[in-house]
Amino acid sequence: MNNANDFFTIVGQLVDTTWFTLGETSVNAQRLIGFVLILLLSWWSALAVERSVQRMAARRTGTSMSEHGVYALGRIVRYLIWIMGSIIGLHFVGFDLASLSLMGGALGVGIGFGLQNIFSNLISGVIILLEKTLKVGDFVDLQSGVMGRVAEINMRYTRITSNDAVDIIVPNSEFINGRVVNWTYGEQLRRVHIPFGVAYGTDKDKVKAAGLLAARAVPFTNEDEQHNTEVWLVSLGDSSLNFELVVWVGIDGVRSPGRVHASYLWEIETQLGVAGIEVPFPQRDLHMRTGKLQVQLIDDRQTPA
Numbered sequence: 001m002n003n004a005n006d007f008f009t010i011v012g013q014l015v016d017t018t019w020f021t022l023g024e025t026s027v028n029a030q031r032l033i034g035f036v037l038i039l040l041l042s043w044w045s046a047l048a049v050e051r052s053v054q055r056m057a058a059r060r061t062g063t064s065m066s067e068h069g070v071y072a073l074g075r076i077v078r079y080l081i082w083i084m085g086s087i088i089g090l091h092f093v094g095f096d097l098a099s100l101s102l103m104g105g106a107l108g109v110g111i112g113f114g115l116q117n118i119f120s121n122l123i124s125g126v127i128i129l130l131e132k133t134l135k136v137g138d139f140v141d142l143q144s145g146v147m148g149r150v151a152e153i154n155m156r157y158t159r160i161t162s163n164d165a166v167d168i169i170v171p172n173s174e175f176i177n178g179r180v181v182n183w184t185y186g187e188q189l190r191r192v193h194i195p196f197g198v199a200y201g202t203d204k205d206k207v208k209a210a211g212l213l214a215a216r217a218v219p220f221t222n223e224d225e226q227h228n229t230e231v232w233l234v235s236l237g238d239s240s241l242n243f244e245l246v247v248w249v250g251i252d253g254v255r256s257p258g259r260v261h262a263s264y265l266w267e268i269e270t271q272l273g274v275a276g277i278e279v280p281f282p283q284r285d286l287h288m289r290t291g292k293l294q295v296q297l298i299d300d301r302q303t304p305a
Contacts, residue, residue, distance in 0.1 A: 035089045042085020049081060050074040075129055079155060117173070118156065124172035125155040134158070134175055134182065139255045141181040146170060149255060163256055183254045189222055190254045192247060194264040197240030198272065199280040204233060204241070210275045211245045214267035220253035220260050240280040 053074040128134050134150060140160065141147045148162035158175065160168040183190060198207055211231035215221050223229050227248040235242040245264060253260045272279060 031092065034092050038085060038089035038092060042081055042089070045085070046078040046081035050078040053077060075153065075155075076126075117171070120173045121156045121171045124176040125153065125158075128153060128158070128172060128175060133185065134180070138185060139183045141183065142170065142174060143179040144170075144174065147257075163258060184251055188251055189227055189248045191227075192249055192253070192257075192260060192264075194245040194247070194261060194268065195234070195242065196245065196265065196268050196272075197237060197242045197280060199278040200241060202241065202277050206275050206277060207231065207241075207243060207272075210271040210277060211243065211268060214264065214271040215245060215247045217267045217271075218247075218260075218263050220247075220249045220263065222248045222250050239282045 051074075134140070134153065136150050136153060138150045139148070140150060142160075146160055146162075146168050148160040148166075148168065150158060151161040151167065152159040153172075155172075157169050157171055160170055162168065196211075208231040212229060215223075215229045221229065229248070230246045232244045232246055233241060234244050245268060247264065249260055269279070
């Protein structure tokens, strides 16, 4: 019994022992444990609230807020709870929040020495969530060459998943400062151009008919009164008549540009073969002029090494 009392006495002394001071507040193990528990509770509460918002929005079929708006609202509420929990935890430890104003100068110097990119990405993440010009599920093409589907929008970065299932972490500031092509923003149909060529002397009407048949054979094609499939003669090349199959595709096709391009080329080659239309090889004309041709024979044995 005495051993147990001595153990609890030692533990109590360790808990009450001051480790360091913040201003006039003594910080001990009890305050640090409470600080960690407050942070963990705030993180858990933030995740729970975000999921609750998403579930409530999913149950309310008549709500005017879209799925992407619910996602943005849940993320913003989650970050606000994190910030509030951190402030409460610092206050519990004894950190004087009024001193934050005195730290502004030092924080500004820190930002100038390398934290500006972090803060820029944080602010850019908030702007993206509030403006909703970029949403989870959108297919984007960035100025840096990154192309893929938006899988996740966080405060500092956005995760892009390519069609090869490669996750690319892109800083949020790139979406604010650079050019972004959002293929799935607004209009649900997009027009794609599939170039191909045929030999000179080929009947253009037969080429057009073959191109239209090829487009109808591809399931990505969307055609109605306002979105017609066309075959354009775009240029007279060195070795071929250059055409383009101009066709409208839906969201599934927009999100798979490589597959779409390959599918249409496959069907175009098939239909050209059925119609007996030749796909040309590169051709060059060689002109010979009459004159004297001098040939100098060199003995390899006399050639210096």
